[in-house]
Amino acid sequence: MGQKILYLGDTALDQAASYLAGILEHAQVEFDYLPSDKAFTDDLLTEDVAAMVISDYPSANFTEAQLSRLSERVHEGMGLLMIGGWESFTGCAGGYNSTCLKDILPVQMSDADDRVNSAAACVIRQDADHPIVDSVPFRQSPPCLTGYNRLTAKPETQTVLSVLKHSITDGPDGFTFACEHTDPLLVVGVCGKGRVAAYASDVAPHWAGGFVDWGEKHIALKAPGAEEVEVGNWYIRFFRQLIQWISE
Secondary structure (H helix, E strand, O other), X not given: XXXXXXXXXXXXXXXXXXXXXXXXXXXXXXXXXXXXXXXOOHHHXXXXXXXXXXXXXXXXXXXXXXXXXXXXXXXXXXXXXXXXXXXXXXXXXXXXXXXXXXXXXXXXXOOOOXXXXXXEEEEEEEOOOOHXXXXXXXXXXXXXXXXXXXXXEXXXXXXXXXXXXXXXXXXXXXXXXEEEEEEEEEEEEEEOOEEEEEEOOOOOOOOOHHHHHOOOOEEEEOOOOOOOEEEEHHHHHHHHHHHHXXXX
8 A cells, every 4th residue: 555544433443443543553554643632623624644544533633724634635635534432424423414424424324323233144245256355255155344435325326234133032943133234334425536435334343343342363462551462364354455545
């Protein structure tokens, strides 16, 4: 990969951000990082970055002028990825549904709390072939999540992955699994010259659930200033290819 990534949110590098930051380190991707409790600064919009990743970073950390300039940067060719969470999309404290990013992202956001928390399985289904999921075995061995933001794909975008929320009952003939509803999980598109993507769940626990362990082997990741986290190789491959695609 070429230019660096600007990564915002997921609390801090020694907390939830250690997962995606660890993947970036493992893939030797240069990145700058801003924790969730730090306000965005104008100088970050002057940096030469290939893409910006917003994950559990509330819209209140931006000024309207900064979000407007961010949108301009996307039209000019910068990639933008939003990853789900309580402070992403609408969430309980995301608030992006009332910002200009609603026109940039490839999904429509609710005006109400869009969080879906589930104690039962939310199974990932691959809906389309795409470079992001190339050689990632979603169809052969689909992993599960425990939560996500409920979104709607916009026209002229592509839904690469969906999430199927199930209920489970135990009856005389064993467990019964019933799909309650299906929602977009990964939606991609273009905005001007820039690529845009919305991934509706989280890269880190708790919403990521068993997805972090998905793979044939486990690999230790080490983000700057954080303890090691052990994750599955297919989990790494998916997020590495997502970051690569959004950056091109």
